Amino acid sequence: MSGVEEHYPAKGRVIIHLDMNAFYCSVHEAEEPDVYKNKATAVSGSIEQRKGIIVTCSYAARAKGVKTGMPVRQAVKMCPDIILIKPDFHLYRKYSRGFLSIARAYTPMVESVSIDECYMDITGSKLMGTPLQIAESLQRRILTELALPCSIGLAPNKLLAKMASDMKKPNGLTVLRIRDVPQVLWDKPCNLLFGVGGKTAAKLAKLNIHTIGELAAADESMLIKQFGTVGAWMKSAAHGIDHSQVNPHRVQNKSIGHTTTLPQDLTKRDDIFRVLLNLADQTGRRLRRQKLVASTVQITIRRPDMTTITRSHTVPAPIQTTEEITKEARALYLKHWIDGEPIRLLGVTLQNLTPISESALQLDLFSFEEQPRKESLTKVMDALRDKFGEDAVLTAGMLGDDPSSLIRNKRIRGTSLQKDDTLLYIDE
Numbered sequence: 001m002s003g004v005e006e007h008y009p010a011k012g013r014v015i016i017h018l019d020m021n022a023f024y025c026s027v028h029e030a031e032e033p034d035v036y037k038n039k040a041t042a043v044s045g046s047i048e049q050r051k052g053i054i055v056t057c058s059y060a061a062r063a064k065g066v067k068t069g070m071p072v073r074q075a076v077k078m079c080p081d082i083i084l085i086k087p088d089f090h091l092y093r094k095y096s097r098g099f100l101s102i103a104r105a106y107t108p109m110v111e112s113v114s115i116d117e118c119y120m121d122i123t124g125s126k127l128m129g130t131p132l133q134i135a136e137s138l139q140r141r142i143l144t145e146l147a148l149p150c151s152i153g154l155a156p157n158k159l160l161a162k163m164a165s166d167m168k169k170p171n172g173l174t175v176l177r178i179r180d181v182p183q184v185l186w187d188k189p190c191n192l193l194f195g196v197g198g199k200t201a202a203k204l205a206k207l208n209i210h211t212i213g214e215l216a217a218a219d220e221s222m223l224i225k226q227f228g229t230v231g232a233w234m235k236s237a238a239h240g241i242d243h244s245q246v247n248p249h250r251v252q253n254k255s256i257g258h259t260t261t262l263p264q265d266l267t268k269r270d271d272i273f274r275v276l277l278n279l280a281d282q283t284g285r286r287l288r289r290q291k292l293v294a295s296t297v298q299i300t301i302r303r304p305d306m307t308t309i310t311r312s313h314t315v316p317a318p319i320q321t322t323e324e325i326t327k328e329a330r331a332l333y334l335k336h337w338i339d340g341e342p343i344r345l346l347g348v349t350l351q352n353l354t355p356i357s358e359s360a361l362q363l364d365l366f367s368f369e370e371q372p373r374k375e376s377l378t379k380v381m382d383a384l385r386d387k388f389g390e391d392a393v394l395t396a397g398m399l400g401d402d403p404s405s406l407i408r409n410k411r412i413r414g415t416s417l418q419k420d421d422t423l424l425y426i427d428e
Helices: 023-031 072-078 089-104 131-146 158-165 178-185 198-206 212-217 220-227 229-238 269-289 322-336 371-388
Strands: 015-020 041-046 051-057 083-085 110-114 117-121 150-155 173-175 255-266 292-302 308-319 343-355
Touching (some): 015 089, 023 051, 023 089, 150 158, 178 212, 322 343
Parallel strands (some): 150 173
Antiparallel strands (some): 015 150, 041 051, 051 255
């Protein structure tokens, strides 16, 4: 313990952001190093057709120009020897639990924010060594025990820890203090500030604010006028200030959703409606499993040129059945999309979630007598699928040969828009 205390602040926190590198590909390499080690690999949902998009790719593939989100055909053209791997979500969850278990050996203050990253508050972990010793030990154990590379950011708050972990990949370890911010960050463009997206950066550019340093020097009242309370947050963030706490008991999911990339562009309404039904079905299943109801339904539509729109509708009273979710999703499609325009990707997301015990489900004035029977039928169908599998009870409208019909298979189902301990998202 001698000398360790001086490496911890008298006031304030010590935060680690742990980010697994090219996680999905790294997992496959750890499982089968003879096949995948140091090879150009990519995880993609549609291997046979060689269509769809790259969900993530190895660093060897990235060195040849392959990127996350790139169409598979383009990736194959750019890197002919790339090895395409079908996703195995059960395997990814296993390894995710593995690195989180190692993280919790250093502190109980671990906040899992996605399948491949977490925050750790190690302020109370002095018995484990200095912050740098803990970070080095954590990185070494994950590599030794799981054969997975990771990058670590070490900082006084979550914002700087997250930004630090992005600075050196793979296998990087970066310390970023508030006093380092002017020298390290202020000459960088605004969109590199975590939490500032492309649209916000474009709006800042119109205000002649191009760098994080210029954002730090901007008039706060002007930023608030332009962006609301987010303006004040951005100015503080540009100075490296962040007061959010590491929360090991994350609150209820803010959203639940699924997307699926289609093997070929869809233009026919019947085909699109079938995909929306399958997405609504599994999204509703997860909603009910967590004993939640939703007040907002959102759809995501991506064109072949990768431009994407999202549209949502908030219903008068919370909903939870596949029928209700499908109805809202289809209505959003009809309102916001022109029939015949090609679609590359579809998604359904439920938002504004509340526990069912705290909500009154919608009671249709004209079908209130049928409502108890519908709820009873839904419970029976859920119970059958819990016992015998997701394919035990299907409607004719769910059957097809597009990826949405595979979404019930947890091992190979499409990418999730929402993270909990069992679900995935597109890996950056």
